[in-house]
Amino acid sequence: MNKKTTIYDIARALGITVSTVSRALNNVPTISEGTRQLVLAKAKELNYSVNKIASSLSSGRSNTIGVIVPTMQIHFFAEAVHSIEKELKKHNYSLLLYQSNESYSDEVNGIKTLLEAQVDGIIASLSLETQQITHFQEVIKQGKCLIIFDRTHRDIAAPVVKLNDFEAGYLATKHLIEQGYKKIGFITTNKEIAIFQDRFSGFEAALKEADLPQLDDLIVRGELSIEAGIKGTEQILQSSIQPDAIIGGDDFTAVGIIQALKAAEIAIPATGVIGFANQTFSSFITPALSSIDQQANKMGEECAKLFLKMVKQKNPYEDIEQVVLDPILIKRKSTCRIDK
């Protein structure tokens, strides 16, 4: 492979200047139609292809956006990244991907890397470990667009896209109550993460609204996983009160709940089970698991749109927008003992 052709080659071949060539290639209005065509033709002839690196350096815009997510192994994030990429691609942005692997130091490093790469903006969801947020403030300080989604942090003065998790918890609980369940358990995480706390608050609110007691024996705080769902359910079943429904902090936990109930020969949906996230598998496990959809795609889309809007503004942090998506209740067998 001989050296790649540059605008200098085109200019030389045509006996014009590189500035003219540059303008022709970028459809700058001040160029005459005639030369534009000449340049385009010659560019094609020489198999020219821009060097975006050079272009970025001189223009100061990289047309690249950085995305930091905990891990692509979590389907929700893969889905969100999918949508972000799909949306931004339409506007000629490329996506630099960085996984924090749920580690604070990796996340800090990710921000550093992306800033060094001169991204035009960063869309991020925080790692479970993250407490300090100076690295995010640095992004803002540099005047780059920053958007936080799903796993947010109240102290970051940047636009946010998230689910109304309170509403999610409320919806799930209210649905159970409407189905006649009264003694409702909840297996969730003991970590202080906003989304999980909010879900729980929604749960509490729905109970209060229906004048139902919150039964502490039915509430387990630990991990979120199939295993944790099983253990949690076993623990609940040993308490003096028998639950007639259990909410899983996420769908994996809910699967564990289902397995434990089956093992204990407790019928579902006589005893109801619901989870959060509406994972792919939720619809086809037995019984099909009711869940609250987290709208990963919509969230990714909104992030992308928000970025496109911000990047156009002189001062992106003028008024900080907050997009709160409504959760969607997906009713399936595991909670429907009345209708259906």
Add this chain to the structure above:
Amino acid sequence: MNKKTTIYDIARALGITVSTVSRALNNVPTISEGTRQLVLAKAKELNYSVNKIASSLSSGRSNTIGVIVPTMQIHFFAEAVHSIEKELKKHNYSLLLYQSNESYSDEVNGIKTLLEAQVDGIIASLSLETQQITHFQEVIKQGKCLIIFDRTHRDIAAPVVKLNDFEAGYLATKHLIEQGYKKIGFITTNKEIAIFQDRFSGFEAALKEADLPQLDDLIVRGELSIEAGIKGTEQILQSSIQPDAIIGGDDFTAVGIIQALKAAEIAIPATGVIGFANQTFSSFITPALSSIDQQANKMGEECAKLFLKMVKQKNPYEDIEQVVLDPILIKRKSTCRIDK
């Protein structure tokens, strides 16, 4: 935000040249320890951060790799990308992500975009539509490292990382035979994609080896999906021969098979079911689905390693390597009527 500090600022502050600063920051051995320390200290003081764009332009290396996958919505690809990113990050490479969305023209565009971005290499898995491969040849022609994984194409003269899909089909079938299943059905795609064809060939080989007949009535070619699994199973059940096991072209199809068998009140694993991919959900549906693990993570890792190896060579296409991973049989309830 005032302008970012550059090596010029550091040089000026220290009364030395930018070349010296550059060398100090890059740990070039020809620099004296004294000045290196001075530069590093001043860099920290001024909160300096490299501009990788500038660095890339002048050095000719972007330290970025492009990854093209059909879509992150497919868990296998998300998982592979996860591993690629994780592995390459260790070696200071960043990852530009591009989804072809199973579209040929998008894929072509992806290659173009990544080349323009001056990536040091591209790791790709082909879209279902792709027949022409000139865009990949362009990558090779430019001397950039190209690695194809999973969805490969015989005419691309680049290293490949893939699963031994023949072996996968063979393993699945042999396992069924060992479990005493004799009338084995297969629901697969009608598309001519190597991996699926290979799986089927493995199926045929295992049957032949065991002197079992290949029962055409039990073979359905169409789509791969839960729906297709259900439809396919219904079709098979209507044939004159009743199957005692059915293989799903992927785990989703296998889930459909399970659902259809349940609906027809046919017991599993009296009638066996096995799929391919070992999706997350496979282990916890009822009955737990046996499957062939596709080793997404391992595949990603191997791609990364292969790239790191190639990128060091003067002529990356000297001898083209091919990494073929062995599939792993995951035995679960859905096929284990003997032991366990």
Add this chain to the structure above:
DNA sequence: TACTTTTATGCAACCGGTTGCAAAATTGTT
């Protein structure tokens, strides 16, 4: 035809680093 406007192009600096080669500074040798 001469002069003003309005395009279209060229000039040249700039973006922020990297790197081969030469020159200067140090160190070593006798």
Add this chain to the structure above:
DNA sequence: AACAATTTTGCAACCGGTTGCATAAAAGTA
């Protein structure tokens, strides 16, 4: 102390575009 060998640093070109400003060319007007 003089000279050679070695280590450090500086010089300057280069990577491949972009863009504000000036100038040349084309078009419009009187």
